[in-house]
Amino acid sequence: MKVYLIYFSPGGTTKKTVRNIAKGIKNVEIIEYDMLKKETRERKYTFSKDDLVILGMMTSTQLFGFPEEIFNAIQGNNTPIVGVVLYGNGYYGKSLIYMKREVEKRGFKMVAGGAFIGQSSFAPKIATGRPDAKDKEIQLEFGRNLYEKVVVNKDFSFQSKLKMNWSKDDAVTRAKCAVISALPGYSLKLPYSMNELNISDKCIQCKKCEKHCPVSAIHIVNQFIDRKKCIGCAGCINICLVGAISLANPTLINMMKKLEVTRADRKEPEVFF
Ligand SMILES: Cc1cc2nc3c(=O)[nH]c(=O)nc-3n(C[C@H](O)[C@H](O)[C@H](O)COP(=O)(O)O)c2cc1C
Structure with a gap:
């Protein structure tokens, strides 16, 4: 099985995370597509059911950057995919839900998902140094579990119910989240x-x-x-x-x-x- 890491990671935390996850998966060839590069976003990639794709994007409550271009560049054929979102210790909104919806429209089967914390792109005092050693251990373990589930057992099911992840802290952020989730589209x-x-x-x-x-x-x-x-x-x-x-x-x-x-x-x- 080949494992493809596809990521949009301006600050580098998403890239680190998908790489850590892949390290937990044994005996596979790893191929990376860095979607920060325009020419990489403009190509088309087709995957088979024997591949595994790990797709990492950063969030700005919704998906950030060029999610639409990235989704449109990839096509699966019953291909298992793992959705990974990175957020700066705030909240990741509906980003995983959107990711699952969009990849499943394009021939993929979401077999797992993860929301991880990365040092804030704008404020290095928030989530400083993350993903750190503790995060890395969780990411490696996630990869080991993926190996058992997808590579060994060929289990492409997804049992979890993904929920919105909003801050419940105060009325203003709750209102902001409600507005954001009502906006059309999935990218901010x-x-x-x-x-x-x-x-x-x-x-x-x-x-x-x-x-x-x-x-x-x-x-x-x-x-x-x-x-x-x-x-x-x-x-x-x-x-x-x-x-x-x-x-x-x-x-x-x-x-x-x-x-x-x-x-x-x-x-x-x-x-x-
Ligand atoms: C424009 C912008 C908006 C962001 N909005 C949020 C947010 O709503 N919630 C949050 O927790 N982090 C937010 N972040 C922080 C990033 O999601 C976080 O730092 C992430 O780890 C960055 O990934 P990268 O290092 O791969 O670029 C935002 C970052 C940017 C650049």
């Missing part, structure tokens, strides 16, 4: 009004951010980030070696300060079979 982007970034003079012009950006919005030589293209994934902030790129929108900066307080309590991963 950072509003244009908030995606302002600052490049400081710490920048060493290594162009790592330019290469990492999923929409080619950065022109480092002239220190310019095209806000019309930018999707606000924070990939550039997280890949920068010298911490030269930072948030510049005061509303978003304030929001993050508040979240550092309300998202301080550690959440644990959830897995579903």
Whole structure:
């Protein structure tokens, strides 16, 4: 059996997670498709029932980035798939439910799912260093269980009932969640009004951010980030070696300060079979 890791991971936590899960699966060939790259999203991939796909996406309460492009790039033929979502210790909304619905429209059979916690893309004080050693152990165990279920026993069933994962903390977030879940579509982007970034003079012009950006919005030589293209994934902030790129929108900066307080309590991963 071949195991395919397909992920959209600007900050790297989703990629780490799907790789850890795959490490728990014995004796298989692993092939990776990094959907951060436009040319990878534009290709078409067809899988058979003897493959196993692990699909990882980050959440912004809904699915974030280019979920539609990614779903449309993949086609299964009764192919078992594992849905993995990463969130920043807040909540992952209906993202796993949407993922299951969309992949099953495209010939896949969801055999397991997992919601894992990654260090916040915008606020490194939230879920700092996650996935950490404890998360890694859970991810490896998830992979070992997948091996038994899918590779050894060829069991493609899915018994769990996926539920919405919303914050129950306060009336404002509850109302926000209700609005978000009522919106059409399954993907959210950072509003244009908030995606302002600052490049400081710490920048060493290594162009790592330019290469990492999923929409080619950065022109480092002239220190310019095209806000019309930018999707606000924070990939550039997280890949920068010298911490030269930072948030510049005061509303978003304030929001993050508040979240550092309300998202301080550690959440644990959830897995579903
Ligand atoms: C635009 C944007 C919105 C986000 N919204 C949420 C959210 O609603 N809830 C949450 O817990 N984390 C949220 N996050 C945090 C990410 O889901 C989290 O840090 C995840 O681990 C990032 O995955 P990556 O490292 O693979 O990019 C958001 C991140 C971004 C960039």
